[in-house]
Amino acid sequence: MSMPIAVAAGSAPGALGKAKQQATQADSTVAENWELVRAAQRGDTAAFATLYNRHVDSVFRYVLLRVGDRHLAEDVTSETFLRALRRITSISYQGRDVGAWFTTIARNIVFDHVKSSRFRLEIVTDEVAEPGTGPGTAPGPEQQVISRTTNDELLRCIADLGDDQRECIILRFIQGYSVSETAAIMQRNEGAVKALQHRAVRRLAKLLPRSIR
Template identity: 30%
Template sequence: MEDEKQLIQQAQQGNPVAFEQLIAEHQKRIFSIAYRIAGNSDDAADMAQEVLVKIFKNINKFKGDSKFSTWIYRVATNTCLDELKRIRRHPSYSLDQEIDTEEGSISAEIEDDAPTPEESAERKAVRDAVNIAIARLGDDHKKVIVLRDLQGFSYEEIAKIMNCSEGTVKSRISRARSQLKKILQQDRELFADYFVK
């Protein structure tokens, strides 16, 4: 922990090498949080980059009141949710969308030569459905699901990250899971094998 304190002090003094060393062990988890909130790797990569920039710019605001990792993941979840709101306000266009020309409509054709085994397709369908369902949750519920069920943080850690009580965290997790189950059960035929009454 002494090494971490020294790295924090050096990073706060503007040392980029210290910052890189300090953030290295957290990068995968930051991307994972971003991916779970964004639902796709392109937006997640942009979000994770934005998180790193925000941490770098605001590292002087870290006062040591909590663990450094707790502060990082608070910045990550809040930044990713802010970015998600920005993306929704300014949607991008899909390659599947037809383009109107003088000769008529055309659509992009991109060949996918990747193998598509049935099991892989089923897993992807479930993963996509869960990501879509998570995206439909409110911000507080989305945060707790991502932090607890997808990232494995303890109730205590989540309470620190979200700056609320453990009881509030447990309550939000319970409501979020219930809401997720309802969303996913809307299409019971597809998910009959994955949910038990």
């Protein structure tokens, strides 16, 4: 399958300007989030409440895609922020948004659930945002492939991926995390994540309906 990579003539400056603006806004949001973390570490409960409001939907979406059950996803999301509140004084800025830290906590709770019970992934298609609406960078060729699908089609295909490939796709293209953030969450190096992403997208390309390839 060929992936569109060319930018139409005359549109590149506007696209580059928009990408730069998005990057600046993302950097500003990351800085604001870490200011809130530092305030929460000083005991400001309102600051943690703001962090919760900013990230709860993203964490819930990630968990829902992993466990496929709304009630369980709600429980895991609640436990995620309870653990985060208990551990807020232990974290410091490491070059990525605090949202990646919340997602890492959620991921560990999901793993605990998987190990302690019989578990089968069931993709739930409602309550899941459109692909690529997370805090990541401007769409690249792989994002374009994913963005051309509908939620239902995409999520059905993701369900057929292996565990690691599925999580990589969720983190990179649905949650919108960068390669470095995804690597930190998955506890892998960036090269491994890039290779996993490449294999996952190739696999998705084969699974997607022929009409949207």
